[in-house]
Amino acid sequence: MLKSFPKGGIHPPENKLSAGAAIVTLPLPAQVVVPLSQHLGAPAVAEVAKGDKVVAGQQIAKPGGFVSATVHSPVSGTVTAVDALPNGSGIKTPSVTIAVEGDDWAPEIDRTPNLIPECRLTGSEVVTKIAAAGIVGMGGATFPTQVKLSPPPGKKAEILIINGVECEPYLTSDHRVMLERGAEVLVGTTLLARALGVEKTYIGIENNKPDAIENLRLVSAELSRHVAGIEIVPLKVQYPQGGEKQLIKAVTGREVPSCALPIDVGCVVQNVGTALAVYEAVQKNKPLIERVVTVTGKSIATPSNFLARIGTPVSALIEAAGGIRAEGPVKIIGGGPMMGRAMSNPDAPVTKGTSGILVVDGKDAARCTESDCIKCAACTTVCPMGLEPWLLSRLAQKQMWDEAEAGVIVDCIECGSCAYTCPARIPLLDWIRLGKTEVNKIIRARLNR
Amino acid sequence: MSVLLYTILSLCILGIVLAVLLYFVAQKFRVDEDPRIDTVEGMLPGANCGACGYPGCRGMADALVIQTDISALYCPVGGATTMKAVSEFLGKAAPEREPEVAVVRCAGSCGLRADGSGPVRARRNIFDGARSCAVEAATYSGETGCSFGCLGQGDCVSVCEFDAIRMNPATGLPEVDDERCTACAKCVKACPKSVIELRRKGPKSRRVYVSCINKDKGGPARKACDAACIGCGKCVKVCAFEAISLENNLAYIDPVKCRLCRKCVAECPTGAIIEVGFPAKKEI
Numbered sequence: 001m002l003k004s005f006p007k008g009g010i011h012p013p014e015n016k017l018s019a020g021a022a023i024v025t026l027p028l029p030a031q032v033v034v035p036l037s038q039h040l041g042a043p044a045v046a047e048v049a050k051g052d053k054v055v056a057g058q059q060i061a062k063p064g065g066f067v068s069a070t071v072h073s074p075v076s077g078t079v080t081a082v083d084a085l086p087n088g089s090g091i092k093t094p095s096v097t098i099a100v101e102g103d104d105w106a107p108e109i110d111r112t113p114n115l116i117p118e119c120r121l122t123g124s125e126v127v128t129k130i131a132a133a134g135i136v137g138m139g140g141a142t143f144p145t146q147v148k149l150s151p152p153p154g155k156k157a158e159i160l161i162i163n164g165v166e167c168e169p170y171l172t173s174d175h176r177v178m179l180e181r182g183a184e185v186l187v188g189t190t191l192l193a194r195a196l197g198v199e200k201t202y203i204g205i206e207n208n209k210p211d212a213i214e215n216l217r218l219v220s221a222e223l224s225r226h227v228a229g230i231e232i233v234p235l236k237v238q239y240p241q242g243g244e245k246q247l248i249k250a251v252t253g254r255e256v257p258s259c260a261l262p263i264d265v266g267c268v269v270q271n272v273g274t275a276l277a278v279y280e281a282v283q284k285n286k287p288l289i290e291r292v293v294t295v296t297g298k299s300i301a302t303p304s305n306f307l308a309r310i311g312t313p314v315s316a317l318i319e320a321a322g323g324i325r326a327e328g329p330v331k332i333i334g335g336g337p338m339m340g341r342a343m344s345n346p347d348a349p350v351t352k353g354t355s356g357i358l359v360v361d362g363k364d365a366a367r368c369t370e371s372d373c374i375k376c377a378a379c380t381t382v383c384p385m386g387l388e389p390w391l392l393s394r395l396a397q398k399q400m401w402d403e404a405e406a407g408v409i410v411d412c413i414e415c416g417s418c419a420y421t422c423p424a425r426i427p428l429l430d431w432i433r434l435g436k437t438e439v440n441k442i443i444r445a446r447l448n449r
Numbered sequence: 450m451s452v453l454l455y456t457i458l459s460l461c462i463l464g465i466v467l468a469v470l471l472y473f474v475a476q477k478f479r480v481d482e483d484p485r486i487d488t489v490e491g492m493l494p495g496a497n498c499g500a501c502g503y504p505g506c507r508g509m510a511d512a513l514v515i516q517t518d519i520s521a522l523y524c525p526v527g528g529a530t531t532m533k534a535v536s537e538f539l540g541k542a543a544p545e546r547e548p549e550v551a552v553v554r555c556a557g558s559c560g561l562r563a564d565g566s567g568p569v570r571a572r573r574n575i576f577d578g579a580r581s582c583a584v585e586a587a588t589y590s591g592e593t594g595c596s597f598g599c600l601g602q603g604d605c606v607s608v609c610e611f612d613a614i615r616m617n618p619a620t621g622l623p624e625v626d627d628e629r630c631t632a633c634a635k636c637v638k639a640c641p642k643s644v645i646e647l648r649r650k651g652p653k654s655r656r657v658y659v660s661c662i663n664k665d666k667g668g669p670a671r672k673a674c675d676a677a678c679i680g681c682g683k684c685v686k687v688c689a690f691e692a693i694s695l696e697n698n699l700a701y702i703d704p705v706k707c708r709l710c711r712k713c714v715a716e717c718p719t720g721a722i723i724e725v726g727f728p729a730k731k732e733i
Contacts, residue, residue: 090590329575344574344589367577397581430579434587 002207004236005246008384010417011238012338014208018172018296018303023180025307026320028100032075032311033085034060035095038351039136040143041067046096052079056309057106057287060096063131069144069352070134071096074289074309076104088314088334088348089341095349098311110284117187117226119194119282126195126282133281134352135288138273139163139174139242140335142353145274149195151263157196158266161251162189162275164205164212165235165242168336171356173292174272176305178205178212182219185272186227188279192270193229201230202251203272206237239338240415244269246384258411273355293317294356298364299326311349314357318346324359331365333358338416368425379418379428385411389418393428396435401442404435410443412436485539486510492535494526498610500633501525513539520544526611526631548650549632551614551625555599555644556660556676556723558620559592570595570674576602586641594673597663599623599644605636627654627726649704655726657702657709659684664697671719678721684713 037043042065054060054073061071077100084092105111121129131146151157162185166174178185193201205213216232233251240246245256247269254265262269270278273291280286289310296303301322308317314332324330333340334348337358379389387408395404412432419429490510497505501524503512513519513535523546524531536543557570572592576585582604590596601621605614613629614636616622623636627650637645644662659678663670667679680698692706693713702713702722714722 086590089588090596092596341588344592427579427584430581430584430588434581434584437587 002234002236003250004238005241005249005384007386008382008417009238009240009246010382010420012169012420014237015169015296015298016172016175016208017170017298017300018294018305019175019209021172021176021302021304023176023292023305023307024320026309026312026317028075028103028309029312029316031080031097031099032309033095033097033313033349034071034074034311035085035087035093035349035351036061036064036071037093038071038142038310038353039069040141041065041069041147043094044068044071046082046094048073048079048082048096050079050081053077054079054098055104055106057109057289059132059134059287063144067144067147069136070132070287072134072287072289073098074311075100077101086345086348088343088345090344108285110286115183115187116283117183117223119187119191121194121282123195123197126191126278129282130195130278133277133287135274135277135281136352137271138277138291138352138355139271140339140353140355142351145270145278148268148270149192151196151268155263156266157198157263157268158200159252159268160189160193160196160198160201161247161267161269162192162201162203162272163242163244163247163269164203164209164216164272165247166209167206167237167239167242168338168340168356169239170296170358171294171336172296173294173305173355175209175212176294177272177276177292178209179215181276182212182215183223184279185275186216186220186223186230187283188275188277189230190227191278191282192268192275196268198268199229203230203232204235204241204247204251205232206241207234208237240384240413240417243384243413243415245413258408288352291350291352291354293350293354295321295359296356297359299324299330299359299361301325308350310352313347313349314343314354315346317350317357318359324361326359326361328361329365330359330361333360338420339414367427370426371424373424373426376423378421378423382417382421384415384417385413387412389428389432390426392435393426393431396431396438399438401435401439405439405442409435409439483514486514488538489513489535492527492531492538493524494531496526496610496631496633498526498631498633498635500631500635517541525549525633528631549647550627550630550650550654550656551632551634551636552646552648552656552658553599553623553625553644554646554658554660554662555622556721557593557595557598557674558622558676559601560619560621569676570598576600582639583641595663595665595670595677597642597644597665598661598674600642604639604641605645608635608639610635651704651709651726653726655709655724656704657707657711657714657722657724658704659700659702659721660723661721662699664699666698670698676719676721678717679719681718683716683718684722687712687716 044061045064046061048060055076058073060073077098080099081097085095087093127149135145136142248267277288293308294305295317304321332343334343392407392409416429493506501509503509519541523544533543559568570593576592582600582602585600603616605623611629613626614623617624632647661678663677670677671679682695685693685695690706690708692703714724
């Protein structure tokens with residue numbers, strides 16, 4: 001019996017179209033746009049100005065607060081603008097535009113493919129290097145990694161869980177990373193374990209990726225001298241297992257209480273992509289300037305996995321995957337179909353959190369006409385957080401924020417299982433997201449007072 | 450028979466005892482309320498819209514009776530006539546206020562023009578989420594290239610209790626009925642983009658205002674919408690009364706200083722300045 005989380009969950013069609021496509025390095029674009037806010041928290045502060053020459057891996061922005069991240073130039077070239085440009089949602093965010101000239105890298109970066117398994121740094125030195133490399137959670141939440149690795153005083157991490165679940169349909173970037181960069185991921189995992197000072201590490205992988213499980217087991221046997229104490233846990237396929245709280249419950253049986261963080265039960269969760277980035281940052285001095293992006297969907301000619309520089313326009317990735325083969329309008333989604341966000345601006349850049357680009361059209365893209373709630377409780381049954389989505393969405397519509405707070409709307413992980421399952425096709429998540437934002441604002445205002 | 454008698458008797462005694470008890474309790478906990486509050490409440494429109502700042506007409510009536518200076522209180526729904534009647538009844542100075550009306554400051558119609566040519570503000574994508582401006586505004590910049598203007602989902606229409614604001618299906622923009630609008634400001638609060646403003650109704654409902662809130666520079670603003678204010682400043686120069694100010698690439702006409710000369714309307718290159726309520730110009 002495979003492990004999984006006990007409450008709620010769904011199993012949408014997996015559609016992992018690009019699972020067999022090896023990672024291809026994308027050619028450099030003519031120009032990159034690097035947003036200064038690619039992470040949760042305060043935007044970074046630009047350290048370059050128009051006309052400055054930069055090389056790949058050079059720091060171009062410093063963190064704008066405690067919860068923030070450093071930003072590096074992903075290419076070599078000249079800064080042509082530092083201004084506000086529209087992101088994928090069309091909302092203007094401060095960005096640095098760089099015209100690409102050649103491909104020069106900062107001299108300290110080791111670009112050889114040699115694996116360096118040993119590390120003599122202490123835990124805090126590892127954290128410092130991770131912070132300097134601007135690494136954020138690469139599963140999509142983009143929480144600055146160094147903050148997660150520095151538990152608040154009085155709290156101690158006991159278990160590190162590496163998230164190789166990739167429960168989102170369509171996406172395969174983590175899958176390919178585990179297959180092709182398994183050794184690096186494992187070394188990165190030991191570095192994360194060292195930074196936290198934990199003894200026990202698990203890598204949770206859903207059972208629909210048997211080749212990745214096999215590969216990581218093989219590599220860990222080969223590298224057993226360096227990567228001791230890592231257990232690979234196959235998990236039953238169930239969405240949203242990639243959610244932190246669900247993964248912790250599935251792997252360790254511990255339950256994160258409402259409104260609490262994983263560290264409160266002694267757990268820290270990191271994505272496999274993050275583990276790879278940590279390896280490159282600590283062992284190869286390479287900051288986070290490129291990532292694996294899945295470009296997929298039934299409207300994409302050849303679903304692919306690309307290693308793309310941060311700041312590459314999404315349209316260039318779609319072009320590289322053979323373009324869109326569809327008549328009529330398509331929906332471009334940044335991320336997976338469940339939690340991703342539809343993009344109104346296809347020229348927006350790839351950021352640190354872009355795990356995939358999904359292009360769908362016709363029936364796959366259309367939303368059905370909504371009808372009245374029949375109180376069937378399907379949404380309540382599938383909610384992995386044990387909430388009542390139908391009620392929360394009503395409360396958000398009626399702007400009854402106090403009641404929504406009492407219904408613990410802030411516990412919602414926005415997995416979209418409720419909206420997926422609703423037989424009346426009510427856009428439950430749209431309303432709950434709105435309510436969550438408003439209630440969070442109210443709570444913050446109360447705390448500040 | 451005796452069972453029946455005793456039952457009736459005991460119930461009667463119980464009733465009398467409780468009635469006496471209730472009488473004394475009512476005396477003890479009596480709340481004296483100014484009878485004028487009831488009368489004033491009757492004079493107010495009874496819409497309970499909250500435009501006065503009180504939760505309902507009762508709260509407003511309470512405040513009107515209790516406060517000695519009622520100059521800060523005003524019922525926009527009842528308007529000057531109601532406030533005059535109330536203040537005469539209470540023997541206090543009547544608060545005066547210029548009548549106001551809600552004004553939609555966006556002319557970016559997404560529908561075809563009268564001559565059949567393309568829309569003033571073209572849609573670049575389709576929003577298919579929950580039908581709500583609040584949700585759309587929280588999700589992204591909107592269906593058109595303009596990230597400031599009306600989203601057209603009609604949150605203002607659904608909050609209006611006076612049926613004064615309606616969506617025009619041809620343009621996708623809300624339209625305010627001057628006669629019905631009470632300036633309660635519910636739509637102003639409901640609009641996530643702050644498109645709607647309360648403005649002086651003006652003499653004979655005549656108004657001149659900038660029907661745009663786009664703060665982008667001229668180029669991008671014009672590219673997104675043909676009726677955008679591009680911040681050229683021509684109106685500022687032509688205005689003889691210094692009523693127009695230009696800030697963040699956007700002109701604003703001060704309704705207090707504006708004398709309704711309409712020179713700016715003719716001067717505006719994009720037609721972003723709109724005149725309302727003036728008689729139609731004679732054909733020459």
